[in-house]
Amino acid sequence: MDRATKVKRAYILATSLQKFGVGWSFSTYVLFLLGQGMTLFEANLLNTGFMVASFLLDPPTGYLGDRIGQRRIYLVGQLFWAISMLVxxxxxxxxxxLAAELAAAIGSALISGALDSWMRNQVGEAETHKALSQGGSISQLVSIPAAVGGGFIGALYGLDKPWLIGSACSFAALVIAYLALRGFASHEKKEDVKFAIRGIARHSMSNPALRFTIIIAFFQTLLLQPFNMFWAPIFKELSGETWWLGSFWVGITLAIATGSHLAQGKLQQLNGKGIALALFAIGLPMLFTPFGRSTYIVAGLFLIHEGGRGAVVPLIFTYANRHIPDEVRSTSNSIRSSASTLGAGIGLVTSGYLTFFLSPIQIWGIASAGIILLSLYAIARKE
Incomplete structure (x- = not known):
């Protein structure tokens, strides 16, 4: 087995096990908070705390990864994530x-882009894009039994139980990831980075391709928050049941995996236009959800949009990293990630506030129109 294959397998193993641990609370996250007496607005505020902390921590943790090694900060981040699920x-x-969200934000900031950047420095663009797409598909499939199990266990034994199981799985994932990654030489460790974070940020905004991906990342995550936070309450209201939400996650993960698989093909060669098509696939189906009167129709539209979401993440990463030097890759990727979390924080507060005036599914319609406009901007932009 050649070295590139070993690197990709270690990456896919580590990220898939991480996803498995997180997956236990996927389908019950918001319902758990509502069951503890939180309102939808308060649930959004809690997630906003996570996003704001991530926004502040992403650039310095990315810089830290370039200095001391992306694998090290990834493992520390996994530790914080496991602790946050326990809390x-x-x-x-x-x-x-809120304390748990802040611990999770530390873990997320350390994890964010760390192994992606490490692998990109190790095996180059083509192999990295392939591994990102394959890893995205596999990690989604691996999360299926966790999400389904979390839904059933939460309904039968309490919505706190999926968090505790997820924490135990995350601790186990940390140990396995350490063993899988330790056999590689520390090629990712760099000498002193030439530019401060501020200088790297200026470089990112002065480069048209990097500026484009930062803008897309910011507005995409801003507009996606109503989909992330409201899907479980909306489907509970439409169907009157919660037990099936874990099973519905099977469809969500298969749709995301399909989108990740499609991103391996010609979409990545289209550069910004490929990102635009993925955004259009997200926004168009969700535009019709406010008019759906059936659980099945709304669920079908929701699954279609998940395919676009599965494609857009590897497309943005691959396109951006064509324009990033190896020695500042983690820092630059973290700056884009920070823009994403800032957008998410604003989206959470805005969508949460709108629940005082509009129904969650009406907010879906507004957000989807925004995503379609974002895709039109990406199409109109000159490469």
Whole structure:
């Protein structure tokens, strides 16, 4: 087995196990908070705390990865994430949930882009894009039993139980990832980075391709937040049941995996136009959800949009990293990630506030129109 294959397999193993641990709470996250007495607005505020902390921490943790090694900060991040799930499962108040969100933000900032950047420095663009697409598909499939199990266990034994199981799985994933990644030489360790974070940020905004991906990342995540936060309450209201939401996650993960698989083909060769097509596939089906009167129709439209979401992530990463030097890859990717989390924070507060005036599914319609406009901007932009 050649070295590139070993690197890709280690990457896919580590990220898939990480996804498995997180997957236990996928289908019940918001319902758990609502069951603890939180409103939808308060649930969004908690997630906003996560996003704001991630926004502040992403660039310095990316810089840290370029200095001391992306694998090291990834493993530390996985530790914080496992701890945050344990705290979440034992919390009952807004302050306790916020503490868990902040611990998760530290973990997410350390994890964000770390192994992606490490692999890109190791095996180059073509192999990295392939691994990102394959890894995205596999990690989604691996999360299926966790999400389904979390839905059933939460319904039968309490919505706190998926968090505790997810924490145990995340600790196990940390150990396995350490063993899988330790056999590689520390090629990712760099000498002193030539540019400060501010200088790298200026470089990113002065480069047209990097500026484009930062703008897309910011507005995309801003507009996606209503889909992330409201899907479980909307489907609970439409169907009157919650037990099936874990099973519905099977369809979500298969749709995301399909989108990740499609991103391996000609879409990546279209550069910004490929990103535009993926965004259009996200926005168009969701535009019709406010008019759906059937659980089946709305669920079908929701699954179609998940395919676009599965494609857009590897497309943005591949396109951006064609224009990033190896020695500042983690920092530059973290700056884009920071823009994403800032957008997510604004989207959470805005969509949460709108729930005082509009129904969640009406907010879906507004967000989907925004995503279609974003795709038109990407199409109109000159390469």
């Amino acid at each position: 979440y499962g034992t919390s009952t108040t807004f302050a306790q949930f």
